[in-house]
Amino acid sequence: MTKFDAIRPYYDSEVNEALRSVINHPMMKAMMNFTYPDVGDEIWQEQLKRTHSIRDFQVNFVYESIQKVLQKSSDGLTTSGFEKLEPNTSYLFISNHRDIILDTSLLNVSLFDHGLVMTASAIGDNLVQKDILLKLSRLNRNFLVKRNLPPRELLQSSKVISEYIYQLLAKENRSVWVAQKEGRTKDGNDATHQGVLKMIAMAAGKENCMDYFRKLRIVPVSISYEYDPTDALKMPQLLAQAKDEVYVKEKNEDFVNLISGIIGQKKRIHIHVGDVLDRELENIKAENENVNKQIQALAQVIDDSILQSYKLWPTNFIAYDLLNETQFFSDQYSEKEKQLFERRLEMRIDADNDTLRKGFLAMYANPVVNKMRYENAGFES
Known part of the structure; x- marks a missing residue:
């Protein structure tokens, strides 16, 4: 057992067994019938039984599912900036976060369409409490970020995630997606949380923080939806905050948000990938010796990229x-x-x-x- 087993996606050697274990689940049937409405169950089931890698599952099934979601619940996806990225190269995509599933799924669709390395994506373990959701997330190359841990366990968990992100980027040539802060943005104010950057930097050891980030090839990503399909669902939390009350989630709230985000009307969607941060990191290093000030400056650079390239709709x-x-x-x-x-x-x-x-x-x-x-x-x- 490796230190990453508790959080990692499936290895390809585990994919077929995992698929066979969920093939008859109602959620898998619903997903496949939505994606292939004119195909008999036995046909897609047979195809799943012959699938032995995450890439094959993503390309042959998840990609088609997302295309169907776009067709049914949007007026299309547009992109910009992807032509600046190099094929066969891993990047650390740091993105604003609007939708639980679609943000990273649409990024991966765009990466695939441009012939680029797709991502392993961070997902909060609160979103995969159901066994079927955990299996599907691991099949879709998600790795788990554990939420609501005591401080000491949180520190240890953050170290493991940081090391895993480095392992993916530097040793497996696998791109990584993380949100710029824990959880989705509810109020439309996208801001990079310094704690996320500090967590990523934990694996740097004694290396200068900015030198370490340069090796990771950070790319800010801006994603915008003309209509947020979960806009009304975000209101109770904002209402509680306005009254200075502690907001407590309903039992199935995350799941309802997940489904609503997928099937709800979004109209137009745009994803922009910014430039790889390089010279900016050199400048930050030259201007600040204090690590906290470096992190603060980096958060601002990421914010500037995301906010300036955010596609505004009517x-x-x-x-x-x-x-x-x-x-x-x-x-x-x-x-x-x-x-x-x-x-x-x-x-x-x-x-x-x-x-x-x-x-x-x-x-x-x-x-x-x-x-x-x-x-x-x-x-x-």
């Missing part, structure tokens, strides 16, 4: 104008788009509740506010 501009009672961005959307958004607002939440209404609008408006901080922010019609 929904973002509409929400900004509604929230601030202005017409400032009226040239960025049509009257019809505004009416559709207002109808969604009324259908999804109690629009008479001022706190809920402002929270809902702020979720869509905050990316505009964040982008306005940059002088070169483009608001093209």
Whole structure:
């Protein structure tokens, strides 16, 4: 047993047995019937029985499932920046985080389409409490981040994750995806948590932190959805925060969010991958000797990349104008788009509740506010 066994995805040698153990599960049947509605169960089951690697499972099944999700619940996925990445090269993708499953799945679809190395992706163990979800996540090359641990165990767990990320990137030439902070962004304010960067740096040992990060080839990633399919589901937590109350999740809340994110309407989606951070890390090292200040500066560099390249949609501009009672961005959307958004607002939440209404609008408006901080922010019609 290796130190990574408790968190790692399946080895290829374990894939076939794992697939056979879930082949008759209702969730697997639902997933396959959604992906291949005109194919008999015995056909996809036979194909699964002949699958012996994670790549084959991802390319032949997961990829097709995500294409079907895009077809049924979106107006399409666009990308930018991928042409700058090198094939057969591993990268550490640090991304803003909107949707439990789709963020990393859509990134992998895009990487595959561009002939690039797909990722192993971090996932909180709170999201895979059901045995079927744990098996599917391991089949889809997820590795586990353990949540809600006592401080000493959390420190040890973070060290293991840090070493595993280095193992993947440096020794297995496998790209890695991590969110810029623990959990999804609920309010539209994307910000890199320094604790995530400190965790990644744990495996650096005595090496200078910025020199270590240069070896990992960090690429900031910005993902934006025209409509957030879980927008209304995020409201109770924001409401609790507004009242300064502790928010306690419902028993199946994560699972409901997971399913809603997949099947809910998203309209257009865009993923942008930034430049590999290199010169920026040299500059940080030259300007700061203090490690905490280096980490703080790196978090800002990642934020700058994600926020400046975030694709803004009419929904973002509409929400900004509604929230601030202005017409400032009226040239960025049509009257019809505004009416559709207002109808969604009324259908999804109690629009008479001022706190809920402002929270809902702020979720869509905050990316505009964040982008306005940059002088070169483009608001093209």
